Amino acid sequence: MPEPVSATEEPSTSFQESERAHRLQKLEALRARGIQPYPARFDRDTTAAELHERYGDLAAGADTSAEVRLAGRLVGLRRHGGVDFADLRDETGTIQLLADRSLVGADALRDFATLDLGDWIGVTGTVIVSQRGELSVRLAGFELLSKALRPLPDLRHGLTDPETRYRQRYLDLIANERTRQIFDIRSKVIATTRRVLTERGFREVETPVLLGQAGGAAARPFYTHHNALDLDMTLRIALELPLKRLIVGDMNRVFEIGRVFRNEGLDTRHNPEFTELEAYQAFGDYHDMMELTEAIVSAAALDALGTTVVQIEGRDVDLKPPWRRATMTELIKENAGVDMHPSMPVAQARAIADKLGVEWLEVWGSGKIMSEVYDASSEHLLIEPTFVMDHPRETSPLAKAHRDDPALVERFELVVAGRELANAYSELNDPVDQAERFRAEAVLQAGGDAEAEPVDDDYVHALEYGLPPTGGLGIGMDRLVMLLAGVDTIREVILFPTLRPEAGAPEAKTPPAGAGMTHVAAEAGRRGRSSRPRRRTRAPRRRSGRRPAGRRR
Numbered sequence: 001m002p003e004p005v006s007a008t009e010e011p012s013t014s015f016q017e018s019e020r021a022h023r024l025q026k027l028e029a030l031r032a033r034g035i036q037p038y039p040a041r042f043d044r045d046t047t048a049a050e051l052h053e054r055y056g057d058l059a060a061g062a063d064t065s066a067e068v069r070l071a072g073r074l075v076g077l078r079r080h081g082g083v084d085f086a087d088l089r090d091e092t093g094t095i096q097l098l099a100d101r102s103l104v105g106a107d108a109l110r111d112f113a114t115l116d117l118g119d120w121i122g123v124t125g126t127v128i129v130s131q132r133g134e135l136s137v138r139l140a141g142f143e144l145l146s147k148a149l150r151p152l153p154d155l156r157h158g159l160t161d162p163e164t165r166y167r168q169r170y171l172d173l174i175a176n177e178r179t180r181q182i183f184d185i186r187s188k189v190i191a192t193t194r195r196v197l198t199e200r201g202f203r204e205v206e207t208p209v210l211l212g213q214a215g216g217a218a219a220r221p222f223y224t225h226h227n228a229l230d231l232d233m234t235l236r237i238a239l240e241l242p243l244k245r246l247i248v249g250d251m252n253r254v255f256e257i258g259r260v261f262r263n264e265g266l267d268t269r270h271n272p273e274f275t276e277l278e279a280y281q282a283f284g285d286y287h288d289m290m291e292l293t294e295a296i297v298s299a300a301a302l303d304a305l306g307t308t309v310v311q312i313e314g315r316d317v318d319l320k321p322p323w324r325r326a327t328m329t330e331l332i333k334e335n336a337g338v339d340m341h342p343s344m345p346v347a348q349a350r351a352i353a354d355k356l357g358v359e360w361l362e363v364w365g366s367g368k369i370m371s372e373v374y375d376a377s378s379e380h381l382l383i384e385p386t387f388v389m390d391h392p393r394e395t396s397p398l399a400k401a402h403r404d405d406p407a408l409v410e411r412f413e414l415v416v417a418g419r420e421l422a423n424a425y426s427e428l429n430d431p432v433d434q435a436e437r438f439r440a441e442a443v444l445q446a447g448g449d450a451e452a453e454p455v456d457d458d459y460v461h462a463l464e465y466g467l468p469p470t471g472g473l474g475i476g477m478d479r480l481v482m483l484l485a486g487v488d489t490i491r492e493v494i495l496f497p498t499l500r501p502e503a504g505a506p507e508a509k510t511p512p513a514g515a516g517m518t519h520v521a522a523e524a525g526r527r528g529r530s531s532r533p534r535r536r537t538r539a540p541r542r543r544s545g546r547r548p549a550g551r552r553r
Contacts, residue, residue: 009404019151026433027147029427044071049092051127052135060133064123064126068137070095071122071145075155079113086115096136097123104139107177113138117155117173118119118148140547143357166491167553170212186370186481186493188304190257192278193477202253202279207242209235209259216240216398219262220404237277240398240472244427246464247280247470255278255279257477268489272498275477280427284471286410289354290387292473293414294321297385297421297480298505304484311486312383312417323385323414328374336377341365342392342407363447367392374550380418380438387412397437397453399425404508414475421479431463 010510030037046068055064075094076087086097101109115121122145153159159175166172172179192203212231214221216238223442224233239256272355277296281288301319302310308320332340338352342365349366353359356378360369370392370539382388390402391411399409410426428434438455445454481493491497 004345017148019310020149023149025145026114026116027149030147032253034424035144037144039143039145040072040141041082042145043069044122045069046114047092048088048090048095049074051095051137052093055127058135060129061131061296064128066127067124067140068127069122069124070137071120071438073148074115074117074119074121075152077115077117084108085113086112087120096130096134097125098128098130098136099139099142104141107388110140112142115144116148116151118150118152119144120148127169137385159271162491163502164499167502170497172412182481182485182487182492183495185304186477187486189300189481189484190477191277192300193257193296194301196292196299196468197255200253200292200295202255202281203251205237205243205246205251205254206258207236207246207256209261211236213456214238214343214452215459217262218259218453220264222263224260237262238474239276240454240474241459243278243280244467244470244472245459247282248462248465248467252282252468253280255288264499266500268491269479271478271490271494274490274494277475277477278473280470280472282470285426285469286389286412286424286471289471289473290323290325290412291321291476292471293387293422293424293475294323296475297414300480301484310484312483315383317384317416319416320383323387325387325389325412328370328388328392329390330369331378332374333376335381336373336444338373340366340370340373342370342394361449363444364450365394367394371395379420382415383412383417383418388415398428398434400428400430401433407415416483419479419483420476422473422475422484424473427472429463429467429470430495431460434463435460465524 027037047070049424051070055062055066058064070090070486071089072088072095075089076085078085082101084099086099087094088097089095099109099112104112115270121142123137123139123142125139125141128136128138130136137273150325151173155175158178159165159172164171165176165179169179173183198204210224210226210233212233214234214237216236217240219235219237221234224235225231237260239258239260243254255277257275258276259270260269260276261274262389263272264270266272277411279292281292286318298308298319298321301310309316309318311317326334331393332338336352336356338356340349340352344366346364346366347368349369350360353369353373356376357482358369358372360372371394375390379388389412390405390408391413393399393401393407393409396409396411399411402408402410409428412424413420413424414424428437438453442455478490478493482488482490485493487493537541
C-alpha cells in the first residue's frame with residue numbers, strides 16, 4: 001500500500017517518481033486495450049451543487065430514478081468488494097459515487113477499482129441517497145477523461161507549506177477549500193465592481209501597458225525595448241494619465257480594471273504586478289468619489305460574503321456606509337497631539353518631525369513633512385473605514401487645489417485596518433498649474449526625492465484642450481480582496497504571485513541583444529511600514545532608513 005502523503009507538503013520526490021512510474025504502466029495498459037485516457041470532450045448535464053440543491057432533502061434510501069451525467073476529479077476512493085464508493089469533486093462541490101458490481105458488471109468494477117486519486121472521470125448514473133443518508137450517484141457507466149500521473153497531497157488535512165502553495169498554485173487549489181473560497185471572493189469582487197460602475201454609466205476601456213514614459217504614480221517602472229521601433233519603453237505603473245486623456249476626449253465616465261507593474265521590493269502588501277481599478281467622472285469631485293467608493297466596497301462585500309461586516313484584528317468592522325471623514329490635520333492633532341499645516345515654517349515642521357522621530361529630506365517643504373508625520377502617527381491606527389481628506393498640495397501634483405485653502409488639495413485616501421485601500425482626487429484640470437507642479441517635481445527629483453512625479457509634457461498638452469471638472473478614484477483590488485477574505489498577505493489573493501527563485505534553481509540567462517526582454521532586476525531590500533510604494537535613494541537625508549512616501553492610485 002502506498003505510503004501516506006504529508007499534510008504539509010507535496011509528496012516526496014522518491015514517492016512521486018515511483019508512483020508516477022506505476023501510473024505510467026497503468027496508462028500504457030489502457031492504451032494497449034484501445035482505451036483513450038485523454039479524450040477530447042465529455043458532455044455533462046449537471047454539477048454537484050445542482051444535485052445537492054435539487055435532491056438534498058431526500059431521506060436515506062431514496063431512489064429518484066433521475067439519470068444524470070457529470071464530471072470531476074476523484075478525491076476519495078473506498079473499496080468494499082462488490083460495492084465501491086468514491087468522491088467526485090467538480091468546481092461546485094463534491095458528490096458520492098456508488099459502483100455496484102450487479103449493475104455495472106465485474107469488468108467495469110475492476111476498471112473502476114484501478115482508478116487513482118486525482119484522475120478526472122465522467123460518469124452516468126442515477127441519483128439516490130445511501131442508507132447512511134449520503135446523496136450519491138449510482139453508476140451506470142464511467143469514462144476516464146484525464147489520467148493523473150502524480151499523487152495528490154493529503155486532501156484530509158490540506159496543503160500548508162507556503163512555498164509549495166504559492167509555487168504550485170494548482171496543488172493549493174486542489175488541496176485547500178479555503179484557497180478556492182478566496183479566489184471565488186476575488187472573482188465576485190471584480191464582477192461587482194464592474195457592475196456598480198456600469199450601472200452608473202461608466203464605460204470600461206483599455207489603455208496601453210507599454211508606454212514611452214511611466215506616470216500617474218511614484219514608483220520605479222520595468223523597462224523593455226521595442227525592436228521594430230528601436231525604442232526603450234516602460235510597463236505602466238498606473239492607469240491615470242491615459243484615462244484622463246479620454247475625459248479630455250469627451251468620454252465623460254470611464255474606468256479600467258487592469259494589471260500595473262512596479263519594479264520594487266516584495267513584502268506582504270506588495271507584488272511587482274497587481275490589479276488596480278481607476279475610474280474618472282466628468283463634472284464630479286472627490287466628494288462624488290467618496291460616495292462611489294462606499295458603493296463599490298459595500299456592494300462587493302455583500303456579493304462576496306453576504307454581509308458588510310468583516311473581522312479585523314478580532315473585532316467586527318462594518319463596511320456599510322457612511323464612513324468617517326477626517327482631514328489629515330485633524331488626525332495628526334488627534335493622534336500626535338500637534339498642530340500642523342503646509343503653510344507653517346519649514347523649521348517648525350522639521351522640529352515636530354524630529355520630536356516624533358520622523359525623517360525628512362532637505363528638499364522637502366512643510367507639506368511633505370506633514371504627510372510623513374501623518375504616516376507615522378495615524379495611518380496604522382485607523383481600523384474602521386476612514387476617508388483621510390485634504391492632503392498637502394506638495395504631496396499631490398495631480399490633484400486640484402482645495403477650494404477653501406490653496407495650501408491643500410482635494411484628495412482623500414481610504415484607510416481600513418491601517419492600510420491604504422483607495423486614493424482619489426478632484427483632478428487638477430488647469431494646464432498652467434499642472435505645468436508648474438511638474439516643474440516643482442523636477443526640482444524635487446534633482447534634490448534626491450526618488451518619489452517625485454515624472455514630468456509629462458504630452459499630458460499637459462492634452463489638458464490645454466480642456467479637461468472638465470473631474471473626480472478620479474483608484475482602488476487596489478488585491479487589497480480589497482485581502483480585506484474581505486481576511487488574509488494578511490497579498491500572495492494569498494494573487495493566483496501566481498512573484499517569488500524569489502528556489503534555492504538551487506538555475507540562474508536566469510541574460511537575453512540576447514535585441515531580444516526585447518523586459519528587465520526585471522528588482523530593487524534590493526524591502527519596503528518600510530507604509531502601505532504606499534517606497535524606494536531607496538542615495539540623496540543626503542536628515543536621518544537614514546525611512547524612505548519618502550509615494551502614491552498608489
